[in-house]
């Protein structure tokens with residue numbers, strides 16, 4: 121069983137985001153990039169399957185700053201093979217082209233199962249997973265929070281609103297969009313990651329040139345304009361607590 | 375090629391989802407600009423009656439036993455056939471478990487542009503998408519030739535997409551659907567629990583800002599003091615710190631309490647869509663740019679680890 125997990129670095133949303141001089145993109149100068157949280161779950165799900173069935177897990181990501189740390193951390197959690205993709209990711213933001221280029225490379229890795237995150241929060245055309253599945257002729261199901269391998273198929277838990285689950289069976293090879301692993305992503309000690317840096321190597325593959333045709337063109341980006349922002353209370357905890365007590369009284373819940 | 379706006383209607387176990395009505399409302403905005411009709415695409419088995427209150431000029435209905443429940447592959451194939459034949463100006467999908475499973479493959483298969491997470495349609499058919507967890511909005515034009523769009527809630531009310539007059543329904547032939555590689559085995563009902571957060575009047579909600587399982591007790595003590603119930607955002611539930619029955623959001627419950635106190639929650643769209651029915655939202659978050667402050671009535675950037683215990687103390691003193 122050959123499991124491939126494509127992983128994306130995305131801006132950390134806890135940090136301040138600003139828009140660059142063109143007005144159409146995020147200012148990358150100050151962005152702190154972290155692993156897309158759903159990809160963290162996808163790696164975890166892959167490792168859980170490896171522990172249950174003895175699969176080989178390959179994690180691949182684009183070669184931008186932070187990628188080595190990300191890949192070695194994945195290895196410390198149990199990934200067997202690490203790949204970074206060389207390409208022009210700054211000017212390319214076309215998921216049609218990116219998916220096609222990635223599909224070509226992934227095909228050579230002979231995947232039985234591809235696990236992506238259910239979505240990344242920073243692109244406008246999205247749907248990398250479904251696109252790759254289409255180019256590789258595989259079925260795709262997303263919003264997955266549980267996977268079991270059973271011979272030539274997987275049994276998955278697909279989430280619907282309100283906590284409803286659809287149990288589906290999907291024949292392999294297949295691509296799944298992971299929302300949550302069956303267990304929270306495991307923690308690994310830094311010492312173990314350091315050890316991986318010494319013992320594991322990262323392979324490099326070149327992506328085909330990405331043309332930008334077919335991607336939505338952003339006219340402008342802006343922070344949400346709101347008419348009714350919150351009335352801000354004190355930033356001092358003691359004072360804010362007093363204000364909240366009064367508000368609760370006014371609202372009749374205290 | 376025509377100027378019509380198609381809407382891929384979503385329904386689950388015999389009920390049309392709110393996002394379908396929201397899409398119909400948005401489709402009317404688009405159609406007004408293009409001069410086309412609003413056409414609802416309904417897929418199902420003996421499901422014509424679901425068309426009854428759709429605010430559409432026309433419904434195209436595909437009936438097939440393999441369309442009884444949502445199946446990504448069956449939906450893709452059916453819709454690819456319809457889009458290829460009718461060539462509408464745009465097709466709307468929900469940014470949901472059903473819509474996003476369907477639209478990506480269609481975009482790849484037909485080579486059509488996709489704009490996702492669209493919240494509103496503005497003058498001249500400018501599409502406004504919500505990205506980066508609600509912190510950034512992006513505007514783009516309606517792409518050519520056939521625009522595929524996924525819609526998030528928040529920009530339109532479901533009532534705008536409902537009508538008291540039934541639209542005309544036209545049955546259309548369905549493609550051959552054999553050889554599906556995806557099958558629905560069964561539905562698994564949500565866990566039942568002691569409390570139903572959708573009915574509680576006072577909710578103390580905790581998010582990732584709470585940092586670890588031990589700290590959940592801070593929220594529990596506050597809830598106990600004031601007489602409320604603890605609920606959570608997705609990361610807290612995914613970590614196993616609270617059960618799924620306490621999850622608020624797109625994949626959990628929709629809530630409408632008198633007071634919703636959000637502690638260490640950023641206000642991502644998937645969380646916010648389920649709390650806008652609250653009478654009053656109050657947010658505690660150290661990030662003054664957190665989107666939660668855009669929908670809260672009151673907010674403070676005080677640190678939750680200082681504020682929550684102080685608040686609990688004061689309430690205990692008052693209640694004696």
Ligand SMILES: Cc1cc2nc3c(=O)[nH]c(=O)nc-3n(C[C@H](O)[C@H](O)[C@H](O)COP(=O)(O)OP(=O)(O)OC[C@H]3O[C@@H](n4cnc5c(N)ncnc54)[C@H](O)[C@@H]3O)c2cc1C
Pocket residue numbers: 133134238239263299507580581582583584606607608609610621622623624625626637638639640641642643644645658659660661664676677678679
């Ligand atoms: C398909 C899909 C479905 C989803 N369904 C849901 C869902 O049902 N429910 C849901 O909640 N999410 C859902 N999500 C996830 C959603 O996108 C967000 O990731 C999630 O809501 C973020 O949770 P959070 O606000 O707790 O965490 P974060 O976004 O990490 O926010 C934590 C906040 O805590 C603040 N903070 C940190 N420390 C302190 C402190 N000491 N004092 C005060 N504030 C502090 C930070 O400033 C930050 O704003 C879904 C996502 C997808 C893609």
Ligand SMILES: Nc1ncnc2c1ncn2[C@@H]1O[C@H](COP(=O)(O)O)[C@@H](O)[C@H]1O
Pocket residue numbers: 125126127128156158159162180181182215218235236237238239240241243246247248249
């Ligand atoms: N540039 C990328 N490199 C590697 N994986 C990616 C990339 N873009 C998207 N993905 C994968 O596809 C998933 C969905 O992303 P998206 O379709 O862009 O919302 C992510 O969670 C990743 O698993």
